Amino acid sequence: MSAPNIETIVSLAKRRGFVFPSSEIYGGLGSAWDYGPLGVELCNNVKQAWWRWMVHERDDMEGIDSSIILNRQVWRYSGHEETFSDPLVDCKECNTRLRADKLELRETPDGPQAACPHCGSTKLTEPRPFNLMFRTTIGAAAEEDDPAALAYLRPETAQGIFINFNNVLTTMRRKIPFGIAQIGKSFRNEVTPGNFIFRTREFEQMEMEYFVRPGEDETVHQDWIDYCHNWFLGLGIGADNLRLYEQPQEELAHYAKRTVDIHYRFFPEREEEERQWDELMGIANRTDFDLKAHSKKPEDAEGKRLNPDSTEDLSYFDEATKERFYPFVIEPAAGVNRTVLAVLMDAYTEKVNDKGEKRVILKLHSELAPIKAAILPLAKNKPEIVGMAKAIKRSLQPLMRAVYDDTGGIGKLYARQDEIGTPFCVTVDHQSLEDEAVTVRDRDTWEQERVKVADLREHLQSRLQVACHI
Numbered sequence: 001m002s003a004p005n006i007e008t009i010v011s012l013a014k015r016r017g018f019v020f021p022s023s024e025i026y027g028g029l030g031s032a033w034d035y036g037p038l039g040v041e042l043c044n045n046v047k048q049a050w051w052r053w054m055v056h057e058r059d060d061m062e063g064i065d066s067s068i069i070l071n072r073q074v075w076r077y078s079g080h081e082e083t084f085s086d087p088l089v090d091c092k093e094c095n096t097r098l099r100a101d102k103l104e105l106r107e108t109p110d111g112p113q114a115a116c117p118h119c120g121s122t123k124l125t126e127p128r129p130f131n132l133m134f135r136t137t138i139g140a141a142a143e144e145d146d147p148a149a150l151a152y153l154r155p156e157t158a159q160g161i162f163i164n165f166n167n168v169l170t171t172m173r174r175k176i177p178f179g180i181a182q183i184g185k186s187f188r189n190e191v192t193p194g195n196f197i198f199r200t201r202e203f204e205q206m207e208m209e210y211f212v213r214p215g216e217d218e219t220v221h222q223d224w225i226d227y228c229h230n231w232f233l234g235l236g237i238g239a240d241n242l243r244l245y246e247q248p249q250e251e252l253a254h255y256a257k258r259t260v261d262i263h264y265r266f267f268p269e270r271e272e273e274e275r276q277w278d279e280l281m282g283i284a285n286r287t288d289f290d291l292k293a294h295s296k297k298p299e300d301a302e303g304k305r306l307n308p309d310s311t312e313d314l315s316y317f318d319e320a321t322k323e324r325f326y327p328f329v330i331e332p333a334a335g336v337n338r339t340v341l342a343v344l345m346d347a348y349t350e351k352v353n354d355k356g357e358k359r360v361i362l363k364l365h366s367e368l369a370p371i372k373a374a375i376l377p378l379a380k381n382k383p384e385i386v387g388m389a390k391a392i393k394r395s396l397q398p399l400m401r402a403v404y405d406d407t408g409g410i411g412k413l414y415a416r417q418d419e420i421g422t423p424f425c426v427t428v429d430h431q432s433l434e435d436e437a438v439t440v441r442d443r444d445t446w447e448q449e450r451v452k453v454a455d456l457r458e459h460l461q462s463r464l465q466v467a468c469h470i
Ligand code: GAP
Pocket: 155, 156, 157, 158, 188, 190, 197, 198, 199, 200, 201, 202, 203, 204, 205, 207, 279, 280, 281, 282, 331, 333, 334, 335, 336, 337, 338
C-alpha cells in the first residue's frame, strides 16, 4: 500500500518532525515549508543517493555548485526573461489569481468554460503572461527600480552548468560525451503553489546536463529516460505508482526537442485516473540551444552576432574528426522535494498489531531512512542498562545515524520508530548485562533476533547494505 493522499503525509510529517509550515508563529508564509530534524536527514539522504548514483558511480560525470544569483545576461540569453512565464487570470468575482492552463472546465449554456476553483465563477480576465523569476537588486546603493542593479534568483540550476561548460571541459580534460551535475536551490514565483511540498516557490533541484554529439542525442536521451526510471524503482518506489509521460509538442519548453516526464501518482484519491499523476522529473533533449545562446560566435543572416555580450564561444572541437560543433544536451532534472514526497507517500503502510491497534510503518528504503538504528533501554531507571544503551549508540554513530530513546514504554518506542521509518531497533534489557547481547527488531517484519554486542556494528552494517541496492 501507499499513502491514500498527501494530507496523510502532511499530518505525519508535522507530527513526527519531518516538515513544518514555515514562519508558523507569524501565521505562516503561503506554501513555504521548513524541514525538521527528520526531514533534513531524509533530504540529505535523497541528495546523497542521487549524487552517488549520478556522479560517483559513473566515469563520464563531473559535479559543480554554481551561484544562485548570476549575471542578468544569463537569463536574457537563456530565454527566461522573455518566455519563463505562466498565463495568469483573475477571477472577477472573488479576485483570486489563477493559472489559466491549470483550470478545470465547467459546462455552461455557452459550452465548456474555465471556472474559478474557489467560487466557481466563469467570469475570468483574459490570460496575461506572468514572469516567474524572483527579482532582486544587487549592491548597497541600488535603487529598487535600477535596471543596472536588477538580478534574479535562479529558476533552474541548469544555466549555472551551461555557463561553466568550457571551465569544466578544460580543467577536467573531458571529451564528449560527458555530463555535469548540480544540486541546489531554485526559486519560482509560482502563481498557484500548493499541495504541500509538491509546488513551492523555493525548492531544490538535482539536475544534470549531458553533452553529446548531434545525431547521437536521440539514443542517449532514451537511455537516460530508462536509467532515471530505474533509479526511482531502485529507491523502492512501486512500479504501479510511476509512469512515463511523453510531453506533447504544445507543452514543450522553448528549448526542447523532446521531453519525457516521470510521473508519480501524487493524487491517488482523485477519481479520474488521468488526474492522479503529476511530474516528479523531466528528461529533456535541449538540443544545442543553450550552448549556442551563450556563445559569442553565432551570427544572423546579416552577419550580426546573436549574443554580443558573451566573451566566449562554447562550441566543442573534436580532435579525432577535426570538427567543431555545439554539443546537444540531454537533461534529466528532478526535484528533491518531490522525490521526498514520493518516497514518503510510497513508503506509507498500515498494519494491525495483536491488540487490534492500527500502526503506521514507513517502509523507507534503508539508504533513505533518516535514522538507521534506535537504541532503546528496557528499563530507564537501571543505570547499567542505560549506560550500556548509550555506549552502543556512541559506538554506532560514526557509521550511521543512530539515536537513543527512553521516553516511553517499549511498545510506544517501537511504534514511534516504525512511523518514522527506522529500519532497526536495538533493545538493551536485563539479560544484556549478563550475556552481552541485545535484541535487534526489524521494522518491516517485526521479527526479533538476539545479537552479540561485539557483532552488532557488522550485523547492522551488512543488513543495511543488503537493503541498499540502489
Ligand atoms: N532545467 C529544467 C527544469 O528546471 P522543470 O521541469 O521546470 O525543468 C525540474 O523542473 C524538476 O524540478 C521538476 O520535475 C520538479 O520535480 C521540480 N520542480 C519544478 N518546479 C517546482 C516547484 N515549484 N516546487 C517544487 N519542485 C519543483
